[in-house]
Amino acid sequence: MYKVRHWSVRHSRFMEGLYNGVNPVILAVLKGIAKVFGNKLDKPITAAEAGLKGFLFDCQMCGNCALSKTGMSCPMNCPKTIRNGPCGGVRPNGMCEVKPEMRCVWVAAWDGASRMKNGEAIKSIDFAVDHREKGTSTWLKLAREEISGDAE
Amino acid sequence: MIEEIPNVETLGTNPGDPLPQLPGHVSHGRFERILRAGHFAVTTEIAPPDSADPDEVLTRASLFDGYVDAINATDGSGAHCHMSSLAVCAILTRAGYSPILQISCRDRNRIAIQGDTLGAAALGVCNALCLSGDDVGAGDHPEAKPVFDFDSVSLTRTLRVLRDESRFLSGRKLDLAPKLFIGSSINPFVPPIANRADQLAKKIEAGAEYIQSQYCFDLDILKDFISIVVDMGLTEKAYILIGVGVLTSARTAKWMRENVPGVHIPDAIIKRLEGADKPLREGRNICVEFMQQLKETAGVSGVHVMAYRQEKWVKDVVKRSGVLDERVPWTPETAKVN
Numbered sequence: 001m002y003k004v005r006h007w008s009v010r011h012s013r014f015m016e017g018l019y020n021g022v023n024p025v026i027l028a029v030l031k032g033i034a035k036v037f038g039n040k041l042d043k044p045i046t047a048a049e050a051g052l053k054g055f056l057f058d059c060q061m062c063g064n065c066a067l068s069k070t071g072m073s074c075p076m077n078c079p080k081t082i083r084n085g086p087c088g089g090v091r092p093n094g095m096c097e098v099k100p101e102m103r104c105v106w107v108a109a110w111d112g113a114s115r116m117k118n119g120e121a122i123k124s125i126d127f128a129v130d131h132r133e134k135g136t137s138t139w140l141k142l143a144r145e146e147i148s149g150d151a152e
Numbered sequence: 153m154i155e156e157i158p159n160v161e162t163l164g165t166n167p168g169d170p171l172p173q174l175p176g177h178v179s180h181g182r183f184e185r186i187l188r189a190g191h192f193a194v195t196t197e198i199a200p201p202d203s204a205d206p207d208e209v210l211t212r213a214s215l216f217d218g219y220v221d222a223i224n225a226t227d228g229s230g231a232h233c234h235m236s237s238l239a240v241c242a243i244l245t246r247a248g249y250s251p252i253l254q255i256s257c258r259d260r261n262r263i264a265i266q267g268d269t270l271g272a273a274a275l276g277v278c279n280a281l282c283l284s285g286d287d288v289g290a291g292d293h294p295e296a297k298p299v300f301d302f303d304s305v306s307l308t309r310t311l312r313v314l315r316d317e318s319r320f321l322s323g324r325k326l327d328l329a330p331k332l333f334i335g336s337s338i339n340p341f342v343p344p345i346a347n348r349a350d351q352l353a354k355k356i357e358a359g360a361e362y363i364q365s366q367y368c369f370d371l372d373i374l375k376d377f378i379s380i381v382v383d384m385g386l387t388e389k390a391y392i393l394i395g396v397g398v399l400t401s402a403r404t405a406k407w408m409r410e411n412v413p414g415v416h417i418p419d420a421i422i423k424r425l426e427g428a429d430k431p432l433r434e435g436r437n438i439c440v441e442f443m444q445q446l447k448e449t450a451g452v453s454g455v456h457v458m459a460y461r462q463e464k465w466v467k468d469v470v471k472r473s474g475v476l477d478e479r480v481p482w483t484p485e486t487a488k489v490n
Contacts, residue, residue: 079287080257080298084305084354087284088339088366089413097413098287110347123350125358128262128306 005058005074006103012072012112012119015056019068030143046137063133063141069121071112078105083126085109170276178315178361179333181278182250182482183222187362187391192447192475193454195252195364195393196466197224198244200234209235209243215463217483219470222279224364224456227254230412231291238268238275245276248484252335253277256285261301262310266320269311273330281364282307282336286413305358308336312359334359335390339366340377341416349380362391364456369397369417369438371445382451391453396442398459398469399435402426436469443473 008015033041046061053059057067060076066083067074075083079098086106089097094107113119133141170180177184186193196216201208213223225240241251253272255265269280284304288296302310310321311334318329336355340348352363368374374394381387399405399417402425409417421438428434439457446452455475459466470476480486 079289080284080300080303082284082300082303084303084351084358086344086351087304087414088337088342089286090339090342090344091413092342092416094343098289104343107344110344110350123354125305125309125354127309128302131301 001055001058002102004056005077006108008056008072009108009112013115013117015072016068016116016118026139027143027146030139031147034140034143034147042137042140045140046135049137049139061135062129063136063138064129065138066126068118069113069124069126070106071109071114071116071119071122073105073109073112075105075109075126077102081129082106083128170278173331179278179331181222181333183252183279184333184361186221186481187453191221191479192477193221193391193393194219194457194470194476194481195222195224195454196220196457196459196463197226198240198251199460199463200226200237200240202234204235206243209240210247212463213244213247213249214484216466217485218480219467219476220457221454221481222250222252224252224254224281227256227283227285228259228291229254229286231258231286231288231293231296233292238272238277241272241277242275248482250279250482251277252279252281253332254281254283255307256283257300257302257304257307258285258288259299261299262321265302265307266310266314269314269330269332270326273332278331279333279335280311282311282334282360290413304336305354308334308355308358308360333361335362335364336360337365338363339414341366341368341370341373342414345373345377348377349384349386352381353384353386356386356390360390362393362453364393365395366414367395367397367416367458368442368446369399369415369421371442373416374446375449378449378451387451387453392451393454393456394446394452395456395458396439396446398439398457398462398465399425400462401431401435436465436472439469440473443469443475447473447475 050061057074058077059074062076078085080087086104090104090107091097091100094104096102096104109122113122173180174185177188198212216223223244225237227237228234237254241253244251282304288294288298311332313319313321315329315332318326338348338352402422405417405422405425408415425431425434443455446455457466
């Protein structure tokens with residue numbers, strides 16, 4: 001939702017804290033689930049992630065989540081899906097060149113990052129997304145990475 | 153030490169032959185030579201024809217003979233169909249020109265772009281400019297599928313991988329890396345203005361060696377931007393060329409401001425055109441003055457003259473500005489004399 005998305009960017013510092021607090025819990029739970037159930041529950045977990053992140057950030061489920069590095073503004077809402085933005089077409093009022101009714105997601109991103117503890121992360125390069133991961137859960141990916149990390 | 157160039161036995165006998173790559177240079181091109189030698193560079197852009205006629209490209213390029221160091225071949229600018237950037241570049245290199253291959257992320261994915269980059273280098277192209285590209289909705293085929301597999305930063309990084317690591321993104325090795333001088337763009341005149349220098353830093357970190365900016369019609373914003381960029385040390389890492397334009401009337405200026413994404417024209421410029429007896433001449437005067445001021449601005453390495461449908465005036469504004477000093481850029485004629 002557009003309004004909620006903006007609320008999330010305005011409260012990027014709070015969302016960052018929430019994410020840092022809640023994320024380890026989610027990952028711990030998902031690690032447990034993944035160990036016991038394998039990939040049987042992937043669909044509902046992915047749907048839950050899509051629902052929650054969709055509500056908060058208009059998440060597009062690219063499977064390459066970068067919210068913590070983009071001021072809590074989802075870059076996949078950019079009509080050009082720019083991951084290191086903004087482009088040069090931003091309107092003088094900060095609105096999107098393509099969708100004049102939408103605030104540029106990268107104007108929002110730099111704004112959101114300015115309030116975040118780890119806001120400097122926006123300055124690091126985010127390489128092009130892996131399109132094979134579209135529609136998949138970033139949470140499950142991180143949980144499985146931790147599982148294979150634990151195994152090594 | 154001059155690097156050996158494959159398949160070229162005699163250098164410089166034909167205008168289209170590559171030059172030897174100088175020590176510390178990344179390409180065989182003249183454009184890199186001009187910048188690294190510390191000259192104030194002048195580039196312009198060619199409007200690719202809506203035609204399959206190669207002579208049309210050469211006719212358009214000849215308008216700039218002796219006044220520009222490199223010619224940007226636009227890649228479907230404004231999301232309109234024209235002859236491809238790669239083809240325009242190939243025609244130009246055969247005649248000895250120094251074209252800049254513009255690569256937009258809008259129309260091709262990473263497979264096509266990497267292939268085209270190798271092809272361009274094989275055809276003698278020495279410079280590439282990485283751009284995100286206008287949205288399809290801005291052009292004459294708004295129903296087209298926008299690709300945007302890359303953005304300009306990922307694209308810049310990819311070209312550096314091809315050139316410096318001599319491999320595709322997949323890791324597969326190249327037999328010969330494309331020796332390209334790699335650039336990108338910046339628009340310091342639109343929001344988020346406070347973050348534009350940081351964004352430039354990202355582009356340079358990704359691998360941009362030169363930058364060509366959007367139209368500059370506001371020297372106050374530009375000077376603030378450049379002073380930050382100089383303080384950040386970015387002008388030590390990349391050459392910054394600032395875009396200048398030839399406006400033809402107050403009406404056109406207003407239209408551009410309203411309709412061309414990313415073009416910032418202050419009211420003062422529009423008032424000046426409105427008050428002028430000969431607005432066409434005034435538009436060129438403005439361009440000349442901006443070029444002269446930019447030459448005096450520390451951190452600016454050159455200008456990029458964009459004169460869409462006013463290409464015949466590029467020579468005039470460059471000449472009157474005096475930014476080239478006594479220098480005469482390469483022309484097909486100088487090649488014949490040598």
